[in-house]
Amino acid sequence: MRLQQANQGFKCMAIDPGMALSGEVDLTAWASVSRALDRAVADHAEGQDLVFDLGDLSFIDAHGVDLIAEAAHRLGPSERLILQDAPPILMRIARILRLDRDPKLVIRGRGR
Amino acid sequence: LSSTANLHHLEHPALLYRGLEDFLEVMVPDVRAGIDNDETVFVAARGDYLPAPRAELNDRAEAAQLADTFEWHPHPASRLRAFHEFVWDELESGAGQIRLAGEPVWQPEPPEFIREWQRYESALNAVLAPFPVSLMCLYDSARLQPSIIDGALRTHPTIHRSGTQGASDDFEDPEEFLRRQNPSPPTPPAHAASLPNVADAQRSRRFLSETALRAGVPADRAADLNVAANEVLTNALVHGGGASMWAWTEGGRFVCHIEDRGRGITDPLAGYKPPSEHVANGRGLWIARQLVDLLQIVPGTTGTVVRLWIAKA
Numbered sequence: 001m002r003l004q005q006a007n008q009g010f011k012c013m014a015i016d017p018g019m020a021l022s023g024e025v026d027l028t029a030w031a032s033v034s035r036a037l038d039r040a041v042a043d044h045a046e047g048q049d050l051v052f053d054l055g056d057l058s059f060i061d062a063h064g065v066d067l068i069a070e071a072a073h074r075l076g077p078s079e080r081l082i083l084q085d086a087p088p089i090l091m092r093i094a095r096i097l098r099l100d101r102d103p104k105l106v107i108r109g110r111g112r
Numbered sequence: 113l114s115s116t117a118n119l120h121h122l123e124h125p126a127l128l129y130r131g132l133e134d135f136l137e138v139m140v141p142d143v144r145a146g147i148d149n150d151e152t153v154f155v156a157a158r159g160d161y162l163p164a165p166r167a168e169l170n171d172r173a174e175a176a177q178l179a180d181t182f183e184w185h186p187h188p189a190s191r192l193r194a195f196h197e198f199v200w201d202e203l204e205s206g207a208g209q210i211r212l213a214g215e216p217v218w219q220p221e222p223p224e225f226i227r228e229w230q231r232y233e234s235a236l237n238a239v240l241a242p243f244p245v246s247l248m249c250l251y252d253s254a255r256l257q258p259s260i261i262d263g264a265l266r267t268h269p270t271i272h273r274s275g276t277q278g279a280s281d282d283f284e285d286p287e288e289f290l291r292r293q294n295p296s297p298p299t300p301p302a303h304a305a306s307l308p309n310v311a312d313a314q315r316s317r318r319f320l321s322e323t324a325l326r327a328g329v330p331a332d333r334a335a336d337l338n339v340a341a342n343e344v345l346t347n348a349l350v351h352g353g354g355a356s357m358w359a360w361t362e363g364g365r366f367v368c369h370i371e372d373r374g375r376g377i378t379d380p381l382a383g384y385k386p387p388s389e390h391v392a393n394g395r396g397l398w399i400a401r402q403l404v405d406l407l408q409i410v411p412g413t414t415g416t417v418v419r420l421w422i423a424k425a
Binding site (some may be wrong): 009024026027028059061062063066088089092093096097098 | 188193197314315317332335336338339342345346349350358395396398399403
C-alpha cells in the first residue's frame with residue numbers, strides 16, 4: 001500500500017511557456033510532480049520566466065510546495081517562477097513559510 | 113560578530129503585576145529605557161491598558177510599538193511565529209537589541225488551550241534563544257489562577273514582581289517541560305465520526321472535509337484543517353504503521369483525532385521550531401501548527417496521538 005499507490009487526482013500538462021498543474025498534490029503525486037518540475041526547468045527558454053498555471057489545482061501539501069520552491073531555485077540568475085491562479089491554501093502555506101518574500105518566486109492568487 | 117555574540121542571548125523574564133498601576137510602574141520605565149538605548153520596542157498587552165502607557169510616554173510613545181494582545185496573534189503557535197518573524201525582520205533591517213513584552217491570552221477553558229499557552233512560553237526559551245532579545249511576559253497575578261502563575265515560574269528563568277527581580281528556582285528545561293506538560297488525550301467520544309485504518313490520504317481528506325463542513329466549520333477553516341491533518345497523516349503513512357482518524361464537535365470547536373502506529377514524533381519541539389530556509393524536514397508540522405488553533409502531539413508506547421482543534425466560527 002502507501003507510497004506505491006497510484007495517484008488519483010494529479011495531472012500536469014505542458015503549456016506555453018510552462019506547465020499547468022491540476023488536481024491534488026499529496027504524497028502519491030510527489031514523484032510525478034518532481035519529474036514534471038525537472039522537465040519544465042530543463043525545457044524552459046533561457047533568460048525567461050517559467051510560468052505554472054495552478055487554476056485547476058485543488059489541493060497541495062507542504063512537500064508539494066517545497067518541490068515547487070526548490071524548482072524555482074534551479075532557474076537561472078535572472079529567471080523567476082511565476083505561479084498563476086494559485087489556490088488560497090497555497091497562498092497561506094507560502095505566507096507561513098515566507099515564500100512570498102522569495103525573489104525567485106512570484107505567487108499570484110485567484111482574486112475574486 | 114563572534115566577539116559580541118555571547119553578549120546577546122535571550123532574556124525571558126515574567127512580570128507578575130497586580131493591576132494597572134503596578135503594570136505601569138514597570139512597563140513605562142522599561143519602554144523608556146528601550147527607547148533611550150535605541151532598541152526596537154514592541155509591547156502586546158491588554159488593549160484597555162494601552163492608553164495609559166501611551167499617555168505617560170507622551171511624545172516618545174511613537175518610538176515604541178504597542179498592540180492589543182487580544183488582537184495581535186491571539187493563538188500560541190501563531191504568536192510564536194509572529195514574534196520570530198518580528199525579530200528576524202528587525203535584525204535584517206539593522207536592529208541591534210530588541211525589547212519585547214507580551215501577555216498571553218488566557219481563556220477560562222478548555223484546559224488544553226491553557227496548557228498550550230504554557231507550553232508556548234516554554235518553547236519560546238528554545239526558539240528565541242539565539243537572538244539579541246529581551247521578552248518580558250506579562251501576568252496579572254491579581255486576576256489569574258494560581259496554576260497559571262505556577263506555570264510562569266516554570267517557563268521563565270527570571271521573575272520580576274513588586275519592584276524585585278530574581279532567578280526562578282522552579283524554571284524547567286523547555287524540552288522537559290514540553291514532555292511533561294503533555295498528557296494523553298481521552299479516547300474519542302462514541303458519537304465521533306471515524307475512519308479506521310487509513311491507507312489513502314485522499315480518502316481521509318474527503319472524510320474530514322465532509323465531516324467538518326457538515327458540522328458547520330466555515331469552508332476556509334475546513335481547508336486549513338484539512339491541510340494540517342493531511343501533514344500529520346502523511347507523516348504516519350510515510351513512516352509506516354498507518355493511522356486511524358476520528359472527528360467531532362466539542363464546545364464550539366471541531367476536533368480531529370489521529371492515532372498512528374509508527375515510531376512516533378519524539379522531538380518535543382516538533383512544529384515549534386521555525387523551519388530554516390534550507391531544511392525541508394519539519395516544515396509539515398510547523399505549517400500544521402500554524403493552520404489550526406491547537407495541535408497536540410502526544411507520543412505513546414504504541415504510536416502517536418495527534419489532535420487538531422479549530423473554532424467553528
